[in-house]
Amino acid sequence: MNPKKDVTIYDIAKQLNISTSTVSRALQNHPAINKLTKKKVIATAKEIGYQYNTFAGNLRKKSTSIIGVMVHELNSNFITSVLAGIEKVTSEAGYDIIIAHSSESYTKESANALNLFHKRVDGLIASLAYDTKNLDHYLPFHQKGIPVVFFDRVEPSDKSTVVVIDNTKCGYQATKHLIEQGCKRIAHITGNLSRNVYAHRFQGYKKALTEHHLPFDKKLLIVNDLGEEAARNATLQLLRLPSLPDGIFITNDFTAAVVIQTLKENGIVVPDDIAIVGFNNDAISKLIEPKITTINYPGIEMGEIAARQLIANLKGEENVQLTNTIIIRSDLIIRESSLKKHTPLSIASNNNANKK
Amino acid sequence: MNPKKDVTIYDIAKQLNISTSTVSRALQNHPAINKLTKKKVIATAKEIGYQYNTFAGNLRKKSTSIIGVMVHELNSNFITSVLAGIEKVTSEAGYDIIIAHSSESYTKESANALNLFHKRVDGLIASLAYDTKNLDHYLPFHQKGIPVVFFDRVEPSDKSTVVVIDNTKCGYQATKHLIEQGCKRIAHITGNLSRNVYAHRFQGYKKALTEHHLPFDKKLLIVNDLGEEAARNATLQLLRLPSLPDGIFITNDFTAAVVIQTLKENGIVVPDDIAIVGFNNDAISKLIEPKITTINYPGIEMGEIAARQLIANLKGEENVQLTNTIIIRSDLIIRESSLKKHTPLSIASNNNANKK
DNA sequence: GAAATTTACGCAACCGATTGCATTATGAAT
DNA sequence: ATTCATAATGCAATCGGTTGCGTAAATTTC
Known part of the structure; x- marks a missing residue:
């Protein structure tokens, strides 16, 4: 038996x-x-x-060779790219990873953090949930000297490295591009503005408006949970406006896809009536019609860098500052959804950052 | 220090x-x-x-309260739904999960299996990689009495429970639907036919053809790796045929989306010239144009059932047969990509299996 | 008020690998 | 032949909970 x-x-x-x-x-x-x-x-x-027997070994060695990875969700191209990058680097260095996801909930993130701490991970790579504002649940790690690296969704921290893109610049670029296409009333659909990524993109958006002497209209800013239904409602809300926007900068490609669909259903032509810029360069951005102009956000690279940074910490390379910020390059990919002036597409395709 | x-x-x-x-x-x-x-x-x-200290406890207790989950990839809606289902059930039962992914490679799957075994997971839930044919790497689990439940991608096993949908029936339904729309030359784009899911869908496809006295034409069967490039090539290959197909049954929605795009680029009208049926009911199927008729494959449910089955085993409920097959319901969702006879859409929408 | 239960707690042996220090075997050097 | 360096191995404590079994104290029973 x-x-x-x-x-x-x-x-x-x-x-x-x-x-x-x-x-x-x-x-x-x-x-x-x-x-x-x-x-x-x-x-x-x-x-x-x-x-x-791992347990006996770990018990004695007091180290697990496991790196915890905390993400908000698993269902985006971006996140899975990051994971791929992390895994590549960590596995080469002889670490295993264990993935926890918060389902965008602070409570769950907190519980997961504690859990990973109990599991005695040697290090942690994390991206915050939608509504996570304080970093208290990472305190045990800091107290015990376990390095934590944050990526993408971060809060300023004096105890950890953060790896991000320049969201302000991206927001600026996206908006400026729309302006250059002739847009004068540009809406912005995004997530919770207390979350760094959305806050910064919004800042960039505003900066571009200001720089081009366009007014910021509150009615053109829509903050929601970025789900499918929310995207539809946001679109309808914009359509109900006395004067329609002529461009929308949307904080992710899935939402942008839903928005485009809803616009089309309502007889609006993209990009002629309303030009669209998305964010992330997800697979979907190339599959819907028109193809979505978007910001290429190199997940793999971000994952690799975060992991490398963490491992450098673990190996005790003293020359590594524990508390720095690493900013990854990112760029605008111009596709059809934003091209009002039917520019020859060769320009856009040159900009295409897909591998191969 | x-x-x-x-x-x-x-x-x-x-x-x-x-x-x-x-x-x-x-x-x-x-x-x-x-x-x-x-x-x-x-x-x-x-x-x-x-x-x-988990290690001390585990070492003594010889059990970890960890369930391993092996998936082929993380980047599909389907898989993340399954994971959500698994997590819901396992966390309620006080188990943690640790996710390994094989990147569709048998070698990696094998290594991961060994790894999870070393980590002393209490149980395993697995879906096989693209090219996994034998189950030898799960032998250690069986020998040690650790229950393994397979889902979706499976091989017949006399040692484990398998949780699947009736792929043959789905293939049959999809094909039959195309036939009912008046298609006479139906192509099939799918994955490695030694993988159960694809083999069975193909069987269903053939069965529907036979039943409706349509010949099976080898040239209309395309087997590839289901990537983006492969999808484009497959489409072009079909377009080069002396006589075009008038319908295509495609084994996943992403591939179907790429095929539709490529068809459109080549001036083919979907569904009028060629009707399309996809598989999985991924988010993308509702976002591209035309919306894709597909098979709803309830991932959450599959995850929940697999997890429940595993936990029943773990709890030692003796009335649970270890070696049975559980088949989950699944159904055809009719959307625009297959409707040649422009049937009033109410019929289709009734069939829509979305929650809420 | 003695016997029988019940309640609460301690003893000490585990689980299996790791590692500082000691020890022995082997060979080289004098 | 003796000494010293080197290579190879063993001793035994340690990591931190867990648990079967035993026992003392508190409570009940007749």
Whole structure:
């Protein structure tokens, strides 16, 4: 009934008539162990079906070689790219990752943080939930000297590295592009403005307006949860306005896609009547019609950099400042959804940042 | 420099002048411990900042309360729905999950399986990689009596439960629907036919053809890796055919979206010239134009059921057969991409299986 | 008021790998 | 032959909870 007892290094030691220390060291490829002994140990290990017991090891070593990754959701292209980047770097460095997602809820993020802390992760890479404002739940990590790196959704912290893009610049670029296409009334659909990414994009949006002597109209700013229904409602809300906008800067491509669809359903032509710029360069931005002008947000790179930074911390490279900000490049990809002046598309395609 | 030593139950015991056994039991809310004692233990635990050490506990208990989840990729709506379902059920039951993804590679799947095994997961929920044919890498689990539940991408196994949809039926329905729309030359774009899901959908496709006395034409079957480029090439390949197909059944919505786009670029009208049916009911299927007729594949439900099944196993409910097959309902959602006979859409919308 | 329960707690052996320090075997040097 | 350096291995404590079993104290029973 009960599965037979696990085979341990004691069994190997007994079989070979050596001590467990030797076995342990042989298994770790310790230099002080004779090559022949190593071979024998490894051979019998395989033979009798030995399996390393992580718990015993971790308990003794007080380190897990696990890096926790906290994300808000898994369902975006961007996040999965980041994860891919993180995984690439961490696995090369011999770390495992364990993913927790907050479902955009501060409460869950908090619980997950505690959980990861209990699991004794060696380090943490995190992006904050929609409504996370304070960083108290990361205090235990800081107190115990466990490095934490934040990416994308961050709060200013004097204890951690943050990896971000220049959202202000992106918002500025997007809006400026619309202005250059002749837009005069540019709406902005975005998320909770207390979340850094949205706040900064909004700042960039405003800056571009101001610089081009366009007024900021509160009615053209819509803040919602970026879901499908919210996107439709936002669109209808804009359509109900006495004077329609002629451009919309939208904070993600999925929302932009829904908006475009809703506009089309209401007889609005994109980009002629209303030009659209999205954000993220998700797969969907190239598949809907018209293809969406967007900001390329290199997730893989962000993941790699965050992971590299964390690992540098872990390895104790003292020259690494713990509290710095890394800003990743990002750029505007011009596609059809914003081209009012039917510019020859070659310009746009040159700008296309897709690999291959 | 070194962070202060962790506080353990020994510290609590010393402080209160009781034994660690009592502390341990108090923390577990063991009935044999006095309520007052429990309170005191919990209070001092909080006071001196005690943190449970998972490793010590796991080492002793020989169980981790962790469930491994192996998926092929994270970037589909379907998979993230499944994960959501799994998480809901497992977290309610007090289990944590740790996610591994194989990137569609057998080699990586194999390595991940071993890894999860080393981490001593209590159970495993897995969907196979694109090219995984044998299940040998799950043998260690079976040998040790660790339950494994497969979902979606599976291989017949006499050691595990599998949770699937009736892919044959879905393939049949999709194809039959196209036939009913008047299609006579129906192509099929799909993945590796040695993978169960694709094999069965193909079977259903053939069955529908046969039943309606339509010939099966090898040239109309395209097997590829379902990536974006492959989808474009497949479309072009079909367009080069001496006589074009008038319908295509495509094994996922993303691919279908790319195909539709490519068709449109080549002046083909969907559905009038070529009708399309996709698969999965991903978000994208409702956003592109025309909206894609597809098979609703309820990921959340599949995740929940797989998780429930696994937990039933873990709890040792003896009445649970270990080796059965659970088939989840799924249904055709009719949208514009397949409606040649411009049927009033009310029929289709009734069929719409969206929640809410 | 003695016996039988019940309640609450402690003892001490585990779980399995790691590692500082000591020890022995081997070879080189004098 | 003796000494010293080096290579290879062993000893035993340690990591921090868990739990079967035993026991003392409190309560009930007749």
